[in-house]
Amino acid sequence: MFDQNNYRENISWGIMECLQKRDLIGHLTAPLIFGISGGIGIGYNLCDPSETDVVLTVGFRNGWNHKSMFIDKATERLGIEADILSTSSRSKAELWLDEALLHGPCMIWIDAYYINYLKVKQICAGCYGRVVEVVAKKNDRYILNDSGFQFTLSAEQLGLARMAIKNLKNRIWILDKRTPVDIGKAVRVGIKDCVDNMGSNSRSYAIPTLKKWSKNLSDRKSDTGWVAMFNHRDKHYLLDCLIQCFLNVNIFSDGGGYRYIYSKFLSESAQILNNRHLEQISKDYFRLGGLWAEFSYLALSDQYSSLSHLRELMKGRLVEIGKKGIHVDETIDFNQKFRLAMNDAKNELESINLDNILSQMGESMYVIYEREKEAMEILETVYEDELKR
Numbered sequence: 001m002f003d004q005n006n007y008r009e010n011i012s013w014g015i016m017e018c019l020q021k022r023d024l025i026g027h028l029t030a031p032l033i034f035g036i037s038g039g040i041g042i043g044y045n046l047c048d049p050s051e052t053d054v055v056l057t058v059g060f061r062n063g064w065n066h067k068s069m070f071i072d073k074a075t076e077r078l079g080i081e082a083d084i085l086s087t088s089s090r091s092k093a094e095l096w097l098d099e100a101l102l103h104g105p106c107m108i109w110i111d112a113y114y115i116n117y118l119k120v121k122q123i124c125a126g127c128y129g130r131v132v133e134v135v136a137k138k139n140d141r142y143i144l145n146d147s148g149f150q151f152t153l154s155a156e157q158l159g160l161a162r163m164a165i166k167n168l169k170n171r172i173w174i175l176d177k178r179t180p181v182d183i184g185k186a187v188r189v190g191i192k193d194c195v196d197n198m199g200s201n202s203r204s205y206a207i208p209t210l211k212k213w214s215k216n217l218s219d220r221k222s223d224t225g226w227v228a229m230f231n232h233r234d235k236h237y238l239l240d241c242l243i244q245c246f247l248n249v250n251i252f253s254d255g256g257g258y259r260y261i262y263s264k265f266l267s268e269s270a271q272i273l274n275n276r277h278l279e280q281i282s283k284d285y286f287r288l289g290g291l292w293a294e295f296s297y298l299a300l301s302d303q304y305s306s307l308s309h310l311r312e313l314m315k316g317r318l319v320e321i322g323k324k325g326i327h328v329d330e331t332i333d334f335n336q337k338f339r340l341a342m343n344d345a346k347n348e349l350e351s352i353n354l355d356n357i358l359s360q361m362g363e364s365m366y367v368i369y370e371r372e373k374e375a376m377e378i379l380e381t382v383y384e385d386e387l388k389r
Helices: 010-021 030-036 067-077 090-101 155-163 183-198 208-218 226-230 236-250 259-273 276-299 305-324 332-351 354-388
Strands: 040-047 055-061 080-085 106-111 129-138 141-146 149-154 172-178
Touching: 010 030, 010 067, 010 106, 010 129, 010 141, 010 172, 030 067, 030 183, 030 259, 040 183, 040 208, 055 236, 067 080, 067 129, 067 183, 090 106, 090 129, 090 155, 090 172, 106 155, 141 155, 149 155, 183 259, 183 354, 208 226, 208 354, 226 236, 226 354, 236 276, 236 305, 236 332, 259 276, 276 354, 305 332
Parallel strands: none
Antiparallel strands: 040 055, 080 172, 106 129, 106 172, 129 141, 141 149
């Protein structure tokens, strides 16, 4: 499982790997790439697309809903020359990928539904794009890397995964070269981007989103309130959302909603800019990573045996993946255990008062909202002081 010692984010990790394999990395690290590209963000949406199902969407990266923008910023600010290509032809896409791999790893967009450890719901197939690094091709299988999780897909499986999302169809990022840049200047640009984004008044893409999320978790009256939405539904819909709260913090991000990797970015930036105040604020973001982790664990709380069992089952699976890699045809035993654990958890949710678990999550989210707001205000002040130096 990702944690505060990994400092990983899939796009930054992929760019770092591509640069390293071509000896273009210099002194860059994944946290520096992450922060220079805009760093953290927030997004939250709970919707009912079919009037029978519920889909929770959250994001923790600047521009989380527009992954190409994050890559474009990294490319421009780090002096990288790269091509982003796309085609509607599956055969041409495979040819481009094979040719690119002759010169080193590259990055592609795939449907997250095809990465089976992410447990994306069937209804979301074709909705969530995930950027992953393609390391190599061995026989008819491609070796892919998702922030350090290595797995393989056959040419057929990868072809389907790349074709599934219309606006990301067969997209590929191919690194050419990198020219020297002023890293100090790039760091300042990245911090300003984060401050402008997170410090805005948007209730969809900035810190006020967290206040809305906190209220929704315990709201009994609003149609978008979790208690009202899930009280009279089959509880597997609620369970799916609770699992997504856990997975989005512990898999889709670094164990702390990308606050750990942003903390590391600020710490490394403090050395580059010789600014001790950035080192101090980095500690605030490290503590925020811990608050996000606590929130995710409340979603699968130790207060309920079946929920905690489900959480531990997923954690064990992630440890196994971290050691052995993942192969799409080797998860039958896990999937059977997962289904049984899901059924037990759903039954337990049917018998408990939802106010208890959801109010705790709402209170936890409100604390996060307050701490995020304080940290961003300090970061903005530190940035403004940095410009005066």
